[in-house]
Each structure stands twice: as C-alpha cells, then as structure tokens.
Amino acid sequence: MEERLSSRINLNGIGMTSQRTRERLLGRLMEQGITSMEVLDIMRSTPRHIFLDEALAHRAYEDVALPIGYSQTISQPYIVARMSEIVANSESLESVLEIGTGCGYQTAIISKIAKKVYTIERIKPLLDRARRNLKLLGIRNVEFRHGDGSLGWSENAPFDAIITTAAPQTIPDELYQQLSPKDGRLVIPVGGDDQQDLKHIVKSGDQIQIDNLESVRFVPLLTGQVYN
Numbered sequence: 001m002e003e004r005l006s007s008r009i010n011l012n013g014i015g016m017t018s019q020r021t022r023e024r025l026l027g028r029l030m031e032q033g034i035t036s037m038e039v040l041d042i043m044r045s046t047p048r049h050i051f052l053d054e055a056l057a058h059r060a061y062e063d064v065a066l067p068i069g070y071s072q073t074i075s076q077p078y079i080v081a082r083m084s085e086i087v088a089n090s091e092s093l094e095s096v097l098e099i100g101t102g103c104g105y106q107t108a109i110i111s112k113i114a115k116k117v118y119t120i121e122r123i124k125p126l127l128d129r130a131r132r133n134l135k136l137l138g139i140r141n142v143e144f145r146h147g148d149g150s151l152g153w154s155e156n157a158p159f160d161a162i163i164t165t166a167a168p169q170t171i172p173d174e175l176y177q178q179l180s181p182k183d184g185r186l187v188i189p190v191g192g193d194d195q196q197d198l199k200h201i202v203k204s205g206d207q208i209q210i211d212n213l214e215s216v217r218f219v220p221l222l223t224g225q226v227y228n
C-alpha cells in the first residue's frame with residue numbers, strides 16, 4: 001500500500017544510507033584505530049539512520065555527532081565504537097549500565113555485547129524515542145529508566161561496565177560504588193563544556209585504576225529530569 005517506504009523504517013537503507021555508504025564509515029573507523037572485529041561487525045549491522053529524523057537520515061553514515069532535538073546529539077560513530085571496544089574487552093559482560101540514552105544508538109550497539117543493558121535518560125521524549133527505535137530493531141535485552149543517571153541504578157548494581165555518554169565535572173561517587181569489584185569498567189568523559197577527557201577506570205577490589213584516553217566533546221551531564 002505504501003509505495004514510498006520512509007527511510008526511517010527501511011532498515012537496509014537506500015541511497016545515502018545504503019550498505020556501500022556504511023562500508024565507507026567502517027573503513028574510517030578502522031583508519032582511526034578501531035580494531036575489535038566484534039564491535040566493527042555490530043556497527044556494520046546496526047543501521048544508524050533509523051535513529052535520526054528523516055531530514056538528517058542522509059547524513060547518518062558520516063562520522064559526526066548530529067542533533068536529535070532537545071539540544072542533544074547522537075554520538076559520533078567513532079566515539080560509540082571506541083567506548084564499546086573498551087567495554088567489549090572485558091571478560092564477562094552480564095550487565096552494563098548506560099547513562100544518557102539519547103535516541104538509543106549506543107544502547108543498541110552495547111545490547112549486542114552485553115547480556116543485559118540498563119539505560120537511563122533524563123529527557124522523557126528522548127527515552128520514549130529510544131524505546132521505539134530499539135523495538136524496531138527487535139532488541140529486547142534493555143531496561144529503560146527515566147531519571148537522573150548520575151545516581152546510577154542501585155537496584156541492579158553491581159555492573160560489569162558503566163558507560164556515560166554525557167560529561168560530569170567530576171565522577172559521581174555512586175558510579176564507583178555500583179561498579180563490580182571484579183574488574184568493573186567505567187568509561188566516562190570528564191570535564192567542562194568545551195572539552196573533556198575520556199577516562200577509563202577499572203575497579204579491582206578496593207583498587208581503582210584511572211587512564212586518560214583522549215580529548216572528547218560530549219553534552220554535559222545535568223541533574224533533574226525533563227518530562228515533555
């Protein structure tokens with residue numbers, strides 16, 4: 001009945017969202033040093049254009065962050081790959097907490113690496129959109145929460161990994177506490193509005209090891225919630 005299948009619901013993509021355009025992005029990720037075949041394969045098979053408004057879908061396979069409304073962005077594919085790669089290195093990934101669901105792109109990638117993903121977003125309409133996007137992709141191992149992710153999600157702690165896709169000025173204590181003591185990994189941008197350090201923290205027992213990975217630019221981690 002509907003001749004003109006919207007590119008949003010066409011999972012395979014057409015034109016600027018075609019498989020060939022996606023392969024070009026994969027090449028770029030490898031050039032930039034992404035080596036995990038697991039992550040690259042997941043990025044290849046996860047359409048990014050369905051996470052964007054129709055007007056921006058043609059730019060989905062450019063390696064850039066793009067607006068998703070509410071002054072927020074979908075993360076740059078390179079950053080999504082990088083954060084996923086760090087987490088994928090971990091031996092057992094039963095459960096991962098993601099803070100800052102946005103439209104759910106990173107969530108979708110992580111859902112293929114971990115058995116269970118818990119994701120928190122403070123802006124309700126974005127969380128609802130992420131829920132719809134993941135449903136469209138048939139992803140079922142994700143639990144969503146509308147709330148302030150800087151408090152973590154204590155009911156489901158400890159987590160094998162925590163990924164934060166919004167930047168605090170300092171790392172909230174709750175996140176350290178909710179990390180598994182058995183090599184739990186936290187990947188988090190830390191710093192001011194213009195630029196932050198992407199940090200990789202590993203917790204073993206009472207020990208905390210912190211590595212600075214690279215300079216990044218994320219939206220800030222904010223407190224409070226937005227309902228509509």
Ligand code: SAH
Pocket residue numbers: 072073074075080099100101102103104105106107120121122123126147148149150165166219220221222223224
């Ligand atoms: N993970 C997304 C990136 C979204 S941008 C992707 O894959 O594209 C970061 C998101 O963090 C925004 O949607 C923003 O609303 C959210 N955010 C900011 N502070 C937050 C907080 N304290 N708790 C939960 N989400 C927060």
